[in-house]
Amino acid sequence: MPVMTYREALRSAMADEMERDDSVVVLGEDIGVYGGTHLVTDTLLDRFGPKRVIDTPIAEGGFTGAAIGMAMMGMRPIVEMMTWNFSFQAVDQILQNAAKVRYFSGGQAGVPLVIRGPNGGGVQLSAQHTHSLEGFYGHFPGLKVVSPVTPHDAKGMMLTAIRDPDPVIFLEAGALYGTKGEVPEGEFTVPFGKARVAREGTDVTLVGYGRQVNMLLRAADRLAEEEEPIAAEVIDLRSIRPFDTETLIASVRKTHRAVVVQEQWRWYSVASEVAAIIQEQAFDDLDAPVERVSGAEAPAPYARNLEIAAFPSEQDVIDAVHRALYR
Amino acid sequence: MATTKGQSRRRKTSSSDDGPVAASATTRSRRNAKSPSPAPSRNGSEAGALDSDAILDLFRKMTTIRFFEDAAQRGFRQGKIGGYLHLYSGQEAVATGFLSYYQEGDKIITAYRDHAHALLLGSHPNEVMAELYGKGTGLVKGKGGSMHLFDVENGLWGGYGIVGGHIPLGVGMAYALRYQGTDGIVQLSLGDGAIHNGAFHEAANLAGLWGREGMNPTLFILENNNYGMGTSVERATAMTDLSAKFDSYGIEHEDVDGMDLFAVLDVAERATQRVRETGAPYAIEAITYRIAPHGAADFLERYRTKEEIAEWRQRDPIGLAEARLLEAGVAEATLDEIKREAKAVVDEAVKFAEESPEPEIAELYTDVYAGDGVTG
CATH class of the missing domain: 3.40.50.920 (Rossmann fold)
Known part of the structure; x- marks a missing residue:
């Protein structure tokens, strides 16, 4: 079985889905030209172009909300939070719109959206840049919240996340981007709700x-x-x-x-x-x-x-x- | 497409009362004084290509909205409608004018003052009223209430309760319409209160940016009723020229007298066509006035005077339209008949709402997720 890093596993899942499905796009800060602060989205801009790999200004509320609107129209956006700490800037969009639109529209609208990025601490970033938000987001019905640890699960759960009809909070182990593990070739998914x-x-x-x-x-x-x-x-x-x-x-x-x-x-x-x-x-x-x-x-x-x-x-x-x- | 600094100082105002030049000279002082402009003259512009039957139909719609809002207010005071209730009374000409240029495939998004948008897009008044009454026959099955009307088949994508929070959604929707290769546009309504919110500024910035590539057909409709709840524009910002805030994001804009249906129709026709053709955003500030309180339980006379309200009532959009129709030779009996019919539609909606069953308790857990869904 091929070995790849956690970072490569995530990128591979996104690229595979972008090949398969035109409605998948990626948005975030410095994800295109710069290649991603953690290089998770590196090379995607060259492969898929600027309409699908969208560099945004540093305004999480704006671009997360825009991604929700895209998702409501049937696109499948993946938002990169440079780190989950910045998601507090977008929290009204995530909790008040993404998590609830399906419900308060009586099922007329859905939000097939993935928000992903590194979660947790351990690299001396101190108070504002260190949070573990799984309980916080897990509190809200309407969201799905996952936190894979192996490259295998990173890829398999990312594929599941992109195909999911509801908003997924994808909490990556930021400290583990460089760790390696076996990842099967070809398409495979890891379902949500299975420990x-x-x-x-x-x-x-x-x-x-x-x-x-x-x-x-x-x-x-x-x-x-x-x-x-x-x-x-x-x-x-x-x-x-x-x-x-x-x-x-x-x-x-x-x-x-x-x-x-x-x-x-x-x-x-x-x-x-x-x-x-x-x-x-x-x-x-x-x-x-x-x-x-x-x-x-x-x-x-x-x-x-x-x-x-x-x-x-x-x-x-x-x-x-x-x-x-x-x- | 960006407005130059020099242009941004000039404000273009459409009005059927005056030529654009005359209007631009009067707009600022009128707004600063928060007083309505005089009743329209006979020399109004033509209302686009609409014939007299179409105009009568718009009069019928505005009248229906007003009766609907009056009935909702009564239902609220009787305790039959719960939660918050935000009425559109006084602002009818704005949505009526803009949604006259709705085309299939367009997407409409607004905040919580949304009853008129649903009614104008073709939602059944019975279902809209039933939603307000919290009934299972409501437009969103009794799950959203007054603030969350959705009718996606007719183009209405909500209905949002947090001031400013829906603006980024509308901008993303517009991106999707172009990404998917359609010629649809998004009509995005917001109030003057929302323009001070960060969500507006972040979203307008993206709209301008993406519009540069033809990827953002958003028509911003800023309904300036001069009050964000009870706080007037002058008490909310030092820069009270609200539409000029779009200049910061390279979005061109103009103003319109939002009490004058015919002026709104003129600008709506041009603006929708422009956005559709360019794929770039454009903004209209409609100067209007909410005759009703902000919410049905609001203390409206704590923050504005009876005189101010009375003065604006002189320019009630329905009264203005009625005067114009009479001047154009429409018989008073015709208008009275339209009012009677509109009243009957609303009476029927109230009856339907009152007699409808409440939602099944099982609905509590549906639509949390797609399909059967999951919780913890």
Whole structure:
């Protein structure tokens, strides 16, 4: 199977769909001539021309809203948020128009739109440029929210996103653009609402998504090497909304313990929702309270040591697992 | 296409009352004084190529809108219509004039003062009223109410409740029409209140930019009724020449007396044709006045005087059109008959709305997503 980077996987999905379907266009800041700040859209302008690869002024509300209008007319625009932090400039368009037009038009209008870009922190960008917005966007009915971690899923879920009839919030693991993985040749899609068991285990379920999944896999390796080895199952949610309750609950019924890990703040977050779902649907199977490991309740700091302290670490996860196993 | 700096200082105003030159001399002072201009003279321009039957039909439409809004106001006061209710009374000539030049394939988008747009585009008054009443027979199945009327088969793409928020959508729609190789245009209505919002400026910038390549057939229809809710234009911006704000984005524009149906028709014919041919945006500022409150529950006399309202009522667009028709020799009995028929249409709409069933509870969860959809 060919190996490509996360970045190449995304680009490959977009280019394939643009070849297949004339209604697909890409809009965003510096995505054309410049090639994309993270080079995800590099070469697309040369291949598809300026009517389909549209460089915009730095005005997220304007161009995101315009993309919504294009989508309502039957086009399939892909908006690049240079980073998701800038989506706050477009939040009225995303939440008030994209998420709701189908509903308040009584089903007469739809918004087949993808908004994609890097989400999360870890590269010392401090408070205004570091957010994990999956809980924020996941709160709104009408949106779909996904967060792939492997190049395989990046491509397969991007194809699904572009073909979806509804607006998709596509949260990329910005820190992972250069990571490599196997991606099948030809057309394949990864459906929304299906979690992935990234590692099987019997003693505890570790739940995460996005770049946290890689950290959970490393933590699981260490837990397996402990004096009394712990076999952790790692679930990559992949999709925040729709949500795969079935895979989650099946795992917890097997392990009886769960640790949910996220980079975002804990209050009103994805981990809170996951913990609630587990206690609602698998209360009698639990042998310990569900543990949540989250980002520090403060705006993201700049200094490297503070930033490291602000995000969940392998050790934080291991400590939470020990608490769940009463060790 | 960009307007030069010198041109931007000159304001061109269409009016059937006066020649364009005379109008440009009077427009600014009239607007600054917030007072209506005098009643029209007999020397008005021809209303495009419309014959007298067509004019009578427009009179019928304006009259129907007024009766419809009056009935909606009553329904609101009786507690039969909930939420917010924004009436178009006083502004009828603007939408009536512009939508006379709607062609199949065009797309219409507006904010929340949208009842007239639906009625003019051919939505059934029964369904529009039923939507206001929150009934399952409503235009959008009782899911949107007054602010979210959609009738996409007839060209109406909403109906949006956030001031300024729909403007970027309209600009994107116009891009799509050209991208898809059609000759359709977007008529994008906005109020004077929306022009101070960032969404307007970001979207107008894109429209100008894309229009340079013939990729943005957006006709901006700025309905200046002088009040953003209760705040007058003078209290909202230091630069009160609102249409000149389009100069910043390379979009040419002109003004029109929005109380004069015939003036609106003239400018609408030219403007729609121009946008259709060039694929570039163009803007019209229609000077108009909302006789009704902003919302049906509004305290209208806290921010404007009875005298001001009375003065503008002299220039009620329906009254002006009626006077012109009478002068042209139409019998008063003919106009009375049209009014009776319009009233009957609205009475029937109210009856239909009152007797219609509420939406099924199952509708709560439909149209969240396409198909069966998904939630958490």
